[in-house]
Amino acid sequence: MSIVIQNASATGASSPRSVAAIPKKTNWYPYILIAPTFLTLIIVSLVPFIYAVYLSLHEARYGVVKNFVWFDNYIQLLTDPTFWNAMYVSGLFVLIAVPVQFVLGLGGALILNRGVVGRSLIVPLLFIPAMMAPVVVGLLWKIMLAGSWGVLSYNVIERFNIVTDASIFGSPHYALYALIFIDIWQWTPFMMLAFFAGLQALPSGPYRAASVDGAGPFRTFFKLTLPLLAPLLFIISLLRIIDAFKVFDTIFILTRGGPGTSTEALSILAYKMTFDFWDIGHASAMAVVVWIIFFIFCNIFYQVAKKKLNAF
Structure with a gap:
């Protein structure tokens, strides 16, 4: 031993x-x-x-x-009605465009997931709007909605007397909604494809168990599909909110913030401050304020999705 x-x-x-x-x-x-x-x-x-x-x-x-000058640029910015008008335009753009894209995208993804006829042809076509450059999208819709000779202007807008005197982009009441419609047209297929990919990746075991237990389609959707798909839904929604809030190309090509300031989003206002008025101090202050707003919003969004909805 x-x-x-x-x-x-x-x-x-x-x-x-x-x-x-x-x-x-x-x-x-x-x-x-x-x-x-x-x-x-x-x-x-x-x-x-x-x-x-x-x-x-x-x-x-x-x-x-x-x-x-310490915080003088911030004080002047936050007391400027032009800034709050741009904040309102950007906020309205997001509040209308993103929920519509979400609902239409999720509905289309559920239809595609059911196995529609010609799905192998439909899915590649859905990539086209998202693949198009914003400049091309702007020029395309500028022709479609141009004055009294555009395809949609002549056959829809004038026939229903929505706008009779000028292009819809020259109307202070309808120009912003036309831009929102274009954004929905471009990005709804992207959200549909993203949600469809998520649905295809869901496990089939829980659905078999729900079918055996006699769960109907609505109960299965709200109790299984939405909770399982929640992380993807929230990530895609957050990305679209950020992207829609800073939209620039389409607005710049079609309206340049007009008529008046009816479509002057924050990105357009920042461009005008920097390159039209060369007021770089105020433009930088606006960039910092927007960053702070989104930093707070993204943190709240993440915490709510994590704790309340178990999305992460």
Whole structure:
């Protein structure tokens, strides 16, 4: 017995305590792989944002950074009716466009998931609106709704006396709703495809069990499909809210914020402040304010989805 103990100690058999004391080598390979993306995000996103914060605290006009003014740019911005009108336009755009896209997209995905005739042909066609550049979408609908000779202008708008004197984009009452309709047309197929992909990935076991228990289609949808699909639904909705809130291309091509300020969203106002009036200090302050609003909104959105609805 003593010989065995001596041999064990001679061969250097390590105890659990000595094994734990050996320092582990850091595996740098994963960090090396994500380093290019991380550095790109810092250079492209973080550095410009920090510079925007710096400009927002200074008097910056016509490309010249002058005096440090503390929060004067923010105070003038938050007391400017033009800013709140742009906030209202962007908010109304999101509140109408995104819920309609969500409902139509989810409904279309459920229909596709049932196995409609010609699905293999329909699915590739749904990619077309989302693949089109916003400039192309704007030009397309500018022709479709142009004056009295556009296809939709002549056959629908004028026939039903919606707008009779000018293009719908020249109407302060209907121009924004026309832009919302175009956004719905472009992005509803994308949401439909995203939700359809999520439905295709759901496990079939719970549905078999629900069928055996005699659950109807509505009970199955609300008790199984929605909870299982909740993470995807909330992520896609959040991405669409962010994207719709900062829409620029379509509005710029079709109305440039007009007539008047009826379609002047925050992105259009920021463009005018920067490139028309060269008021870079106020434009930077607006960018920071919008970032703060969305930072708070995204955190609340995530916490509600996580705690109340178990989406994450």
